[in-house]
Amino acid sequence: DQQVKQNSPSLSVQEGRISILNCDYTNSMFDYFLWYKKYPAEGPTFLISISSIKDKNEDGRFTVFLNKSAKHLSLHIVPSQPGDSAVYFCAATVGSTLGRLYFGRGTQLTVWP
Amino acid sequence: DGGITQSPKYLFRKEGQNVTLSCEQNLNHDAMYWYRQDPGQGLRLIYYSQIVNDFQKGDIAEGYSVSREKKESFPLTVTSAQKNPTAFYLCASSTILAGDTDTQYFGPGTRLTVL
Numbered sequence: 198d199q200q201v202k203q204n205s206p207s208l209s210v211q212e213g214r215i216s217i218l219n220c221d222y223t224n225s226m227f228d229y230f231l232w233y234k235k236y237p238a239e240g241p242t243f244l245i246s247i248s249s250i251k252d253k254n255e256d257g258r259f260t261v262f263l264n265k266s267a268k269h270l271s272l273h274i275v276p277s278q279p280g281d282s283a284v285y286f287c288a289a290t291v292g293s294t295l296g297r298l299y300f301g302r303g304t305q306l307t308v309w310p
Numbered sequence: 311d312g313g314i315t316q317s318p319k320y321l322f323r324k325e326g327q328n329v330t331l332s333c334e335q336n337l338n339h340d341a342m343y344w345y346r347q348d349p350g351q352g353l354r355l356i357y358y359s360q361i362v363n364d365f366q367k368g369d370i371a372e373g374y375s376v377s378r379e380k381k382e383s384f385p386l387t388v389t390s391a392q393k394n395p396t397a398f399y400l401c402a403s404s405t406i407l408a409g410d411t412d413t414q415y416f417g418p419g420t421r422l423t424v425l
Contacts, residue, residue, distance in 0.1 A: 240316075242416070243414075286353065300345075
């Protein structure tokens with residue numbers, strides 16, 4: 198039973214435009230959310246996170262928005278660059294579980310020139 | 311420099327053989343994790359360990375075994391009981407701070423192919 202869902206397996210965006218990756222979750226106990234970026238044949242790298250006490254967190258070109266009532270979060274990349282082309286995983290956790298992460302299936306982002 | 315090492319990068323085994331994947335970290339992290347990634351799937355948790363000499367099953371532990379004799383090391387054995395072992399295996403580690411949630415850091419992964 199998938200507790201974290203990324204319903205779009207792929208997204209294609211032109212360089213310079215905004216990329217919006219979406220993620221939904223079902224477990225209302227989740228209180229911390231993370232985005233990871235993964236290139237082929239490599240391990241995921243941490244990108245950005247957000248606590249449930251916030252609704253927005255920004256780091257350079259990357260912004261994550263959290264809508265707790267809708268159990269939805271999104272990652273915005275502005276402006277998108279070809280180097281952003283990768284698989285993006287959304288993950289969630291409950292603080293009390295000490296690090297146990299639940300991952301979505303990922304969204305393949307392709308940024309074309 | 312600090313990080314997580316997984317070896318080898320690629321591993322081939324014959325069906326019916328057990329195989330052990332190595333994971334070492336020098337980040338002084340308490341917790342370590344093993345995930346499996348299949349095409350079109352997310353990362354599925356196999357086993358995790360929050361402290362030396364203790365570990366818990368994840369969502370897909372059947373056919374796998376682990377040990378945690380040292381803080382730095384968390385080897386994963388894929389046994390012959392695992393029905394579909396060909397996959398990309400990822401090891402991760404994180405600190406465990408009271409009242410906090412920390413980020414997991416991943417190794418480069420091992421691609422296991424069972425022939």
